[in-house]
Amino acid sequence: MVITDDCISCSACIDECENNAIYNAGEEYTVNGETRPPISEDHTFIAPELCNNCKSCVEVCAVDAIVEQ
Structure with a gap:
């Protein structure tokens, strides 16, 4: 999963991520x-080494800025 430049840094996905x-x-x-x-340095990001692709972050993203890599 990756967060695109469309991210508004609302942090909703940070709270939702069970893997931190x-x-x-x-x-x-x-x-x-x-x-x-x-x-x-510009917006919220996902550490690929820690992500298990559960997609819980996708469901809470207000601007659909999280996509599969």
Whole structure:
């Protein structure tokens, strides 16, 4: 899953993600104890290593900005 540039950074998907795979723009994230740089500085993003493609985020996205990669 990936969040497109249509994202309005409302953060609804962050609260919905059961895997804690979605982060705010500019936020570092951790995978297996390793801190990684933000994937996007402009909008909310999904860490692909943490996402299991459950699509719960797609259902709550107000602007349909989350798509399958």
